[in-house]
Amino acid sequence: MGKTTLANQVYQELKGKFDCRAFISMSRNPDMMNILRTILSEVTGQKYGDTKSGSIQQVISKINDFLAEWDVLKCAFPSSNYGSKIITTTRISNVAHSCHSSFRGHIYNIKPLNMVHSRQLFYGRLFNSKENCPAYLEEVSDQILAKCDGLPLAIIYYIWFAG
Known part of the structure; x- marks a missing residue:
């Protein structure tokens, strides 16, 4: 459908308006260490993607140190139309509903073109x-x-x- 492509275009257009940002695309069989390194690299602005040392737990700890915990982060998101945004694209309905309830967001179902x-x-x-x-x-x-x-x-x- 082009959900991730559309989300990436929005991200590329708006990323300059946010101090802390990351765009992560996950495959069906994600390499969690690579994804976590990418998140850490993008949110900190430092290169961690090539780092082979450390465990997944160590990388998660570094992300937590930088961002604090997700519960705190969720509370920090302004509820207005301006401020922090999280865009999640998925084919899996349960993932969409989980994101919706966790981040007070909206679910948009994209339909094929006629x-x-x-x-x-x-x-x-x-x-x-x-x-x-x-x-x-x-x-x-x-x-x-x-x-x-x-x-x-x-x-x-x-x-x-x-x-």
Whole structure:
């Protein structure tokens, strides 16, 4: 769906407004030591990503020393529209609901694009508009869009790899 890509774009645009910030992308089988080092590096502004020494507990302790504990951190987040923000993207409903209850946030369910919007994205990226698409490519374009099933990233990736 492009949830993490969208979250990263928001992060890149807003990160300069925050003194302490981190963007972490986790795979299905995360390397916790690498993730913790990345968090520590990003929040402290020091390079820890290449460090091999220390245990996971030591890295967690360093993060806790810098940020204090999460319970304290949660209380420090302003409840107004301005201030600290945490954006979590996930396919797992339980994770979304846990974040929602822990951080008083909102859950947004992203839906696939309908065919009209899929065509708009596809033709806009390839031809600048549907009107510029050669008639002989319309049928194959619809077949491609059907395979992409309304997923914006699938449409864009197809254009990148086919182009």
